Every structure is written in structure tokens, then in C-alpha cells.
Amino acid sequence: MHRPRLLLIVFGLLSSLAVLSLLEARLTMRMMIPELKAMARQVEQLQLTDLALFTEARYTRHLTQADRHSPFQDHPLAFEHFPSGSLVSPPAALRMSE
Amino acid sequence: MKTALRRQIYLIDFTLASLLRRPGKNLGLLLVYSLVIFMLASAMLFTQALRTEARLVLADSPEIILQRMLAGRHHLMPQDYLQRIGPIRGVSQVHGRLWGYHFDPAVQANYTLMVPRDRQLQHDQIVIGAGISRSRGLATGDFLSLRAADGRSFSFRVAGLLSSESELVSADLILLSEAAFRRFFSMPDDQYTDLVLSVRNPRELRKIAEKLSLKFPDTRPILRDEILRTYHALFSWRQGILFLLLAGSILAFAIFAWDKASGLSAGERREIGILKAIGWETGELIRMKFWEAVILSTGAFLLGYLAAYLHVFHYSAGLFEPVLKGWSVLYPAFRPLPDIDLLQLATLLFFSVFPYIVATIIPVWRTATADPDQVMR
Numbered sequence: 488m489h490r491p492r493l494l495l496i497v498f499g500l501l502s503s504l505a506v507l508s509l510l511e512a513r514l515t516m517r518m519m520i521p522e523l524k525a526m527a528r529q530v531e532q533l534q535l536t537d538l539a540l541f542t543e544a545r546y547t548r549h550l551t552q553a554d555r556h557s558p559f560q561d562h563p564l565a566f567e568h569f570p571s572g573s574l575v576s577p578p579a580a581l582r583m584s585e
Numbered sequence: 586m587k588t589a590l591r592r593q594i595y596l597i598d599f600t601l602a603s604l605l606r607r608p609g610k611n612l613g614l615l616l617v618y619s620l621v622i623f624m625l626a627s628a629m630l631f632t633q634a635l636r637t638e639a640r641l642v643l644a645d646s647p648e649i650i651l652q653r654m655l656a657g658r659h660h661l662m663p664q665d666y667l668q669r670i671g672p673i674r675g676v677s678q679v680h681g682r683l684w685g686y687h688f689d690p691a692v693q694a695n696y697t698l699m700v701p702r703d704r705q706l707q708h709d710q711i712v713i714g715a716g717i718s719r720s721r722g723l724a725t726g727d728f729l730s731l732r733a734a735d736g737r738s739f740s741f742r743v744a745g746l747l748s749s750e751s752e753l754v755s756a757d758l759i760l761l762s763e764a765a766f767r768r769f770f771s772m773p774d775d776q777y778t779d780l781v782l783s784v785r786n787p788r789e790l791r792k793i794a795e796k797l798s799l800k801f802p803d804t805r806p807i808l809r810d811e812i813l814r815t816y817h818a819l820f821s822w823r824q825g826i827l828f829l830l831l832a833g834s835i836l837a838f839a840i841f842a843w844d845k846a847s848g849l850s851a852g853e854r855r856e857i858g859i860l861k862a863i864g865w866e867t868g869e870l871i872r873m874k875f876w877e878a879v880i881l882s883t884g885a886f887l888l889g890y891l892a893a894y895l896h897v898f899h900y901s902a903g904l905f906e907p908v909l910k911g912w913s914v915l916y917p918a919f920r921p922l923p924d925i926d927l928l929q930l931a932t933l934l935f936f937s938v939f940p941y942i943v944a945t946i947i948p949v950w951r952t953a954t955a956d957p958d959q960v961m962r
Binding site: 491498502509511525532533535547 | 594597598601602610617632635638639641642643644645646647650652654657658659661682686694695697698699701702703714715747748750751752753754756757758760779807811812815816866880883887890891894913914915916917920922923924925927
């Protein structure tokens, strides 16, 4: 009858690791709070509006500040910047109208 | 109760023995299943981390930003708009922001140049983000030369570096004095990039935005709320190319799993027939297959989730980096914030386990209710 016992041990171990991961996540979040606060302070002091994730184009760098013509900044039939343009979903109104 | 429990343990024992009789096939299924869950869970954990971080970090971004538009494009803001906004009731403070972009051909990267309000810099001093420091190999005291649009070359001394902990918001920033900014971009003294407004009562934000739109029809107000909502919708893992890429894998796996679970092999059918012939009831056969499905699907979920957790929070989602970086030369080095949405996790668990159990039980029920002699043949 060792098989069910072995299964129980394996599943017990995996489940414990899963629970531990949730605990670790919570602890790490708490530890990162000073870092987040420092970043938030910098955002406030420098009056920043966007994350510096994609710097290849205006509308990918400053998502919230871009005008509606930014994707076509290079020329009228310019392709959007890949893959950042694909990762950012189009405005809700546009999606709903389709 | 004890008998029922013992019965289930014997069933599980038999199920495990049955799984081990086809180790290659079942191990392959477990690995592929785990891999699909790993990819889904990684995308889910990473996007959730980013959304939470954006929400926390951008919570103190400007309350209202006023942009001027000309022919639908972002245009510079004249200084007299500043004076005209002052009398609007509810506005406690208004000032102009100076910021712009500069493409550096040396590293093919775009920088965001900005005039800070929290420090005074000399005309030849700059403070740079960690991304620029890394890509150009610059440290405090070094010099950075930039060529302006009119062909003039400007040499700046790096007076300091923005902390690497804040790279997510400052990786590509160059802070410089107002005089240097205006000279570099040849921007007139009476123009700003946009205006930033503070309001006394946050509940009046929309009303004030409405007043601004009426008073200045050629402008567009952007509220902090809209900034936060943009990032909430960002990276929605249900949309976009990441999901499309994963959808192909999920579909392929669904077909594979359905085929495996619903199309019993000759050996499996014979096994069920023999068990029926020696006295197993239909209910016991279904319970056996139920345990088989639970063991495989739950095991795959746990393995996939744990691997995804390690991947995202201990290896900074390294496998996604080529996709996420795009063409960005200055992609920030940051550690995703481990904010796990239990509801999303539970949803993933449900959709990992339940369909597979159903796909396993139904064909077994059909076979188990048939004549054992017919099944064995």
C-alpha cells in the first residue's frame, strides 16, 4: 500500500509548496513596500505619468499621454511597433464598436 | 466511513498501478499539461504583478494634465493658458511641465528629457536613469553628448543617477535644467509641453476637467483616474498577442487531452471489460477513472503553478523577456511585485481540472455500461 502513501506525500509536498509560495508572496510584498513608496515619491516629485516599459515610440512609452495619431507618426501606413503595440489593447470604445 | 475511506485508498492504489503500466504516455501527458498551465499561470502572474505595481506607483501621478491639441496632434501649450486657468474655482495649483523625447543614434534608444521641479540643476548638469547609465556605460562625473535637432551638439555632465529601484518609471529619464531644455529643443520661453493642475477637492476633478474643456476647446484634460485605468487594462492577459500565442498551445493540448481521455485504447477497453467481468461495478470503474483524472490534472496544476511562480518571481519572467521587451533598448530591470490574485488562481485550477475530469469520465461510463464480453472483444 505504499503507492497511495507516496502519492499523498508528493501531493502534500506540492500543496505545501503552493501554500508557501502564497506566504512568500505576501512577505515579499511587505518587504517591497519601502521600494514602492520610494518609486511613488519619485512619481509625485517628477510628476511622472507612465511606466518606462517600452521606449521605442511615443504611444508605447507614454500610453496615457499619446495623441490618437502617434501610431502613424512615421508615415501614414506605418506598422505599429511590435510586440508592444499588440500587447496594449485598443480603447474600449473601439473594441465595442466592432 | 472507515470502509469507504479504505475502499477509496484501494481504488487509488489500483489507479496508480494502472497509470504506471503506461508510464511514457502518462508522463508525457503530465508534462505537456504542466507546461500549458505553466505558460498560462506565468502570463497571469506577470500581468497581475505589473498591474498592481502600476496602480501603487502611479497613485500619486498628477491629478489633471492638460494637453493642447492642434489638428488632432499634441501641440505645445502657450504660457497665457496658465494665467487663464488660475481663476477656475477648485484649482489650487497650476504649472507647466517641460518634457520631450530625444533619439540617441549611438544606442538606437529614445530618451525622455524632463525638467524636474524637485531639484535645481546647473545648465550643463543632468541626472540620468539607470537604463541610460547601463546602455551608455555612464557614471556620475561622466559626460554625455547629445545632438539637437538644429545640429548643435550639447555636452552634459552626469551629476547623479536615479536609483535602480525606480527603473520601472525612470529607466530612460534625463533630468536637466529649464534653460538647458529650452536651448536643446529650441523651445520658446512662453511655451510648455503641457500643464499640470492640482485641485482642492478630488471629487471635483471631473467637474473641473469639464470646465477646462469648455474654456479651452483646443485642449484635452487627462485625469489621474484615466491614467490608472489605462494601466489596469494594460497587459490584460485575456487579450493581445500573448493570449493568441497561448491559445494555439491550449487548443492543441485540449485536442490531445480530449483524444487521450475520450478515446479509450484497446488495452484500456479490455481492462474495463475484464474488471466488469470479475465483478467491478460501473460506479467503481467511474471512480477509478475519476481518481486518475484528478491525480493527473491536479498534479499538473500544482507543478505548472509552482514552476510559473519561480519563473515570474525568482527569474523575473525571463522566458517572456524577448516578447515583452519589443524594440525597447532601455527595458527596465525590475522585480515583478508578487501580488497573486486568488480568484484568478482558483479559476485556473477549475478550468485545469474540471474539463479533464469530465473528458475522462464520460467515455468510461459509456464503455462501463456496455456488455463486458463485447468490450473485451
